[in-house]
Amino acid sequence: MSSLMRAVRQHAFGGPEVLQVGEIERPEPLWTEVLVRVHAAGVNPVDCKTRAGGGISPTQGDLPFTIGWDVSGVVEAVGSGVTRFAPGDEVFGMVDFPRAGAAYAEYVTADSRQLAPKPANVTHVQAAAVPLVGLTAWQSLVSVGDVGPGKRVLVHGAAGGLGHIAVQIARARGAHVAGTARADQAALLEDCGLDQLVDYTTTRFEDVVHDIDIVVDTVAGDNGLRSLRTMRPGGVLVSLPVPPDDATVEEARRRGLRAVSLTVEADRADLEALTALVAAGALRPHVGDVLPLERADKAHELIESGQSRGKVVLSVVDGE
Ligand SMILES: NC(=O)c1ccc[n+]([C@@H]2O[C@H](COP(=O)([O-])OP(=O)(O)OC[C@H]3O[C@@H](n4cnc5c(N)ncnc54)[C@H](OP(=O)(O)O)[C@@H]3O)[C@@H](O)[C@H]2O)c1
Known part of the structure; x- marks a missing residue:
């Protein structure tokens, strides 16, 4: 597997056009972390605010960086000490909020306890619309x-x-x-x-x-x-x-x-409670727009113009 991956990068704060796909090093999972092959990344208003220099931009570190916190995907590898997941497991969650989540990418690492098993009755696109x-x-x-x-x-x-x-x-x-x-x-x-x-x-x-x-x-x-x-x-x-x-x-x-x-917090028990509701059919995310990773700019435009209806999700793996 190549050590490079595609990710949405921004080298400056600004309008949606600052979001550009580039190639960067794939992250490695540390102890307690999981490497996830991202199939879909959810887009939220806080992503737009942060891209523009507001939101949680002060906690993102130095430019260039990759925004995005909502993911659904498949475990690619686990770091030392991880007991809850194994390669091949389908997972979803809100990763590293309010730090640099870096979810608009082909791979992301996250503390294993920020993730839960993806409900089997929904697609990755639907699951990625839920966590935040x-x-x-x-x-x-x-x-x-x-x-x-x-x-x-x-x-x-x-x-x-x-x-x-x-x-x-x-x-x-x-x-x-x-x-x-x-x-x-x-x-x-x-x-x-x-x-x-x-x-x-x-x-x-x-x-x-x-x-x-x-x-x-x-x-x-x-x-x-x-x-x-x-x-x-x-x-x-x-x-x-x-x-x-x-x-x-x-x-x-x-x-x-x-x-x-209230500021949202990653919480394993809460995420598992949401998983149970989705699995039971009691919680159904309404996804209005699905765009490829390359069109993160368009995804932000839809949200900022008030044209989006329901959730906006980036599909990272074709066919999701
Ligand atoms: N504190 C936290 O941790 C946290 C977490 C998540 C989200 N948020 C914030 O919560 C806000 C909403 O997030 P979201 O993801 O739901 O955004 P969203 O998908 O854009 O939804 C906002 C909704 O508000 C409606 N709206 C606008 N003006 C309204 C009014 N006067 N009365 C009733 N509805 C109105 C909009 O519909 P129309 O304009 O089309 O009518 C739209 O349906 C954002 O500011 C986000 O940053 C905070």
Whole structure:
């Protein structure tokens, strides 16, 4: 096997055009690490922000580097001490977030505990769409919100990459789920099990949604503050694009609520919980666009222009 591989490199921060495929040394797995032959890499808004010099760019090290955190692929080799996987195993996960994940490449290394067996009932492309948004939604709803039967959830941006996964997790855990989205997303959201769709272009959600226990806000702006009016005492607002501002935190406290920020973390138990939901058919990622590694620039354009619908995934191995 050649020691070189194809990877998306950027030598400068900037627009999508800075993403260029080049040849670099294939990484070697250290102790506890797994070398994965990447079949598909998921694309997230944080990838775009980081490429442009925002997001988690301060923790990426020196340019040039390779972005990308969501992968699905096949174990090529394992480092010393790895007991959970062997060459040939199909795995998926969110690798090395918030450090340089380097997932837009033919191979990636990751701590074995950042990976889980890929659910057999989905393709690599579908699996690569899950980890970052799935872990974020799980940690918001389950770890912070303790979602379960009898709880009422509001998801802002319900049709987005993160939102449609959050809707499905909340439903799978027995909650009632309301969500804000455009009316033309009704079919997707019905398929996800959404109980109440609020068209944010025509209706103020706080006029029609009430008694909410957990708000998953993927939109920000004034959504957080307005959401407090929909909530019942003891509830929690989880703000994901940016932390809640001081006015929102203070108003939440005054109402007997909490307003918190959350940054997604790699977590083996959470990833395995997502695996179980996918395997059971209770969590189905909606992939809108699949592009080859060479078109990472186009993938970013789709997300940044708001044209993407569902998740955007890079297919690294033909036919995936
Ligand atoms: N804190 C963390 O760890 C974490 C983790 C994951 C993601 N995030 C952040 O969460 C945000 C969403 O991520 P994503 O992957 O879901 O992005 P995405 O796929 O682009 O989805 C965003 C969704 O929000 C919708 N939207 C926009 N304005 C809205 C409004 N006023 N009301 C309701 N919906 C609205 C968009 O639909 P239309 O505009 O077409 O209507 C789109 O469906 C990003 O900022 C991302 O960086 C944070």
